[in-house]
Every structure is written in C-alpha cells, then in structure tokens.
Amino acid sequence: xxxxxxxxxxxxxxxxxxxxxxxxxxxxxxxxxxxxxxxxxxxxxxxxxxxxxxxxxxxxx
Numbered sequence: 001x002x003x004x005x006x007x008x009x010x011x012x013x014x015x016x017x018x019x020x021x022x023x024x025x026x027x028x029x030x031x032x033x034x035x036x037x038x039x040x041x042x043x044x045x046x047x048x049x050x051x052x053x054x055x056x057x058x059x060x061x
Contacts, residue, residue, distance in 0.1 A: 019026050033041065
C-alpha cells in the first residue's frame, strides 16, 4: 500500500508541476481533449494504463 500511495503522490506532483510551469499549454490541451471523440479518449486511456502496467512490470521484475 505504501508503494501505491508513493506512486499516486508522484503522479500528482508531476501533474502539479505541469500546471505550474505551463498553465497556458495545459488549458489549450484541455480544450483539445474536450473536442476529441470518446473513442479516442478511451483508446488513449487504455494505452496509458497498459504502458503503466508494462513499466511497473519491467521495474519490479
């Protein structure tokens, strides 16, 4: 559980840094995401989740 919370905290830190350093780019990105079809967002989400699982598997393996 400690590792999960550490990973979650790190993800929040990375996202916060992106918003702090590039606020205008993040706003533009959000507007672009709103215009995307649901199928594209779903495919990107599945791809990101799969990439995360592979990274964890490689690091932990």
